[in-house]
Amino acid sequence: MDTIIQTYQLKKTFKEVEIIKPLDFSLRKGEICALIGKNGAGKSTFFKMLAGQLMPTEGDIHFFGKSGKEMTQSRKRMGFMIETPEFFPDFTATQNLEYFRIQRGVVEKKRIYEVLQIVDLANQQKKRFKDYSMGMKQRLGIALCLLSSPDCLVLDEPINGLDAKGIIEIRKLLLKLNQEKQITILVSSHILTELQLLATRFVFIKNGVIVDDLSKEDLDEKSKKQIQLKVDDTAKAAQLLGRAYNDIQFKILPNHIITIQNHVEAGGEINRLLIDNGVLVMEFRMEALNLEEYFLELVEGNEK
């Protein structure tokens, strides 16, 4: 599969604090990849390095397999929306896009109407920017990215602050760009469920480190089940679980309940392990895992 973005040990330090720890990341053609992390995880810093707005402290970025000067050239095939662009409040959508088109000097004038149609703003093009809803403003930002007909879009929190309608509109637009225009997309959010219906891949970032990288299928699988146990001695059960599976993820809840988020397929084995070692298992059941909880555990859970 073609690789659009590849980073090698990409690192960013601010005042001796490593905001992005050496990071290897690849984005493959056709993906809609969600970068998920809470505020301050390093998403914008990572995107700004990709966009050339911040110099990496160390490491390398390749676009379309090109490095160095050729990479800088290849960056032109990408569209970045890192912060909401500084549109003129009193200009209409067309006037704003015309301003940027001339400034960048890249495309024919008719492209403005094309991109407004793609983002479904063609019938609102005479409205002034300040009268647009948040969702319309974001779509105009995406229209600006599309002016140069990029092969890949990198969008930092495009649905942050939008209402449900706005979120659905952006989701529909990004799916259309991916499926009909074959545009590869890297998009960030601090809320997993916002991107759950959109992305084909989910990369979780915490303190500048990628802590998980899941396909949609993996995520659906993970979201399906967790084990819930009611035992007489949670401390002993926790000790036995930790010894038997060194990467086990579990939580101890009130009322003698333990929930286990991974090794779900080994449910029978876990049950036997506890019973054989003298823990009384009063209840054992598989239950659906709340995705939001999984995400919070992953990006906010205790440091290992």
Ligand SMILES: Nc1ncnc2c1ncn2[C@@H]1O[C@H](COP(=O)(O)OP(=O)(O)OP(=O)(O)O)[C@@H](O)[C@H]1O
């Ligand atoms: N120019 C800078 N100088 C010093 N620290 C910075 C600078 N830019 C970002 N940081 C710090 O780097 C960390 C990561 O910030 P970043 O904006 O990349 O996070 P984020 O995941 O995009 O979160 P958010 O959604 O809040 O923007 C934060 O602790 C932030 O304070």
